[in-house]
Every structure is written in C-alpha cells, then in structure tokens.
Amino acid sequence: SKVSGPLGIRIQRAVMIEYEDHQESLLRALQHNVGPQTQMVVVVLPSNRKDKYDSIKKYLCVDCPTPSQCMVSRTLSRPQTLMTVATKIALQMACKMGGELWSVEIPLKQLMIVGIDCYHDATAGKRSIGALVASLNQGMSRWFSK
Structure with missing residues (x-):
C-alpha cells in the first residue's frame, strides 16, 4: 500500500x-x-x-x-x-490487469492502429504462427491482441 x-x-x-x-x-x-x-x-x-x-x-x-x-x-x-x-x-x-499508464493525443478521430506479424518455423514441423494487435480507443492506451 x-x-x-x-x-x-x-x-x-x-x-x-x-x-x-x-x-x-x-x-x-x-x-x-x-x-x-x-x-x-x-x-x-x-x-x-x-x-x-x-x-x-x-x-x-x-x-x-x-x-x-x-x-x-x-x-x-x-x-x-x-x-x-x-x-x-x-x-x-x-x-x-487492464490499467492504462499513459495515453497519447492523436488528432485523427476514429483511428485504429493494427499490427500483424507471422513467424514461419523452418524446422521439421514447418508451422506458422500469426499474431495481431489493434488499438481499441482514442488514446491508444487499450489494445486487443490475439
């Protein structure tokens, strides 16, 4: 405390x-x-x-x-x-736990920033793994990821 x-x-x-x-x-x-x-x-x-x-x-x-x-x-x-x-x-x-430590002032309204990445395993399994992240609010302080 x-x-x-x-x-x-x-x-x-x-x-x-x-x-x-x-x-x-x-x-x-x-x-x-x-x-x-x-x-x-x-x-x-x-x-x-x-x-x-x-x-x-x-x-x-x-x-x-x-x-x-x-x-x-x-x-x-x-x-x-x-x-x-x-x-x-x-x-x-x-x-x-979902807290927001900071945010940024962005003049563009209704803007969503999205990031996507893909990893390709070159070894025997040859699996690929994808990842996505996207902003959820105007202050860019809340994000969705999968």
Whole structure:
C-alpha cells in the first residue's frame, strides 16, 4: 500500500501460498489455488531458472489464463532499491490487469492502429504462427491482441 496507494492502485490482501522448490510442487500449487475468480498471480522464485519460469508462464497463459507477475526473491532483498522495484512491479501488474499508464493525443478521430506479424518455423514441423494487435480507443492506451 506504500507504493500502490499514491499510484491510485487498490490492492487487497493477498492469499499467500508456500511451495517447495520443485517445479511439480509449484505447478500443483497453481492448479489447486488459481481459479476463475483469481485476478492476479504473483510468484516469487528462489532463482531465475528458465525452465521453472517457462512452466509457470505456460500454465498461467495457456492452460489457465490468468495475469501473472514473476520475480526472483533476490530482487526483493535489497532495501535500497525495494521501493523502486515495488513501484515497477505494481505498474506492470496494473497494466496486466487492464490499467492504462499513459495515453497519447492523436488528432485523427476514429483511428485504429493494427499490427500483424507471422513467424514461419523452418524446422521439421514447418508451422506458422500469426499474431495481431489493434488499438481499441482514442488514446491508444487499450489494445486487443490475439
């Protein structure tokens, strides 16, 4: 609340769940505690192991779509940078939950900006993946992506 209050972000008391430092334990904790009513999941990781991070993000982006924020415990252990780090994390969480941190004044009315990209896998599978993003409002602060 020291950080979120001045930013106008209301954060309720979090449900804290401890897990053993095993990938399976963490995934099990997510499966048992994250549901349709969950607004945000914050995971504090003991190290920056990519495989653990990737499994969390896969579960929370694909299997059980829920906004999430991961951080390494070491990042939170430095008292001299804690407020700066907490502010950045709060802003990232606000954005992931639909908050608008900034907007731009564009004189053109009813303008939509659209971006499209396509990745072609050149390996054996030869799959292609497409992505689209489009602005949803006049201030260019809300976006649709697929």
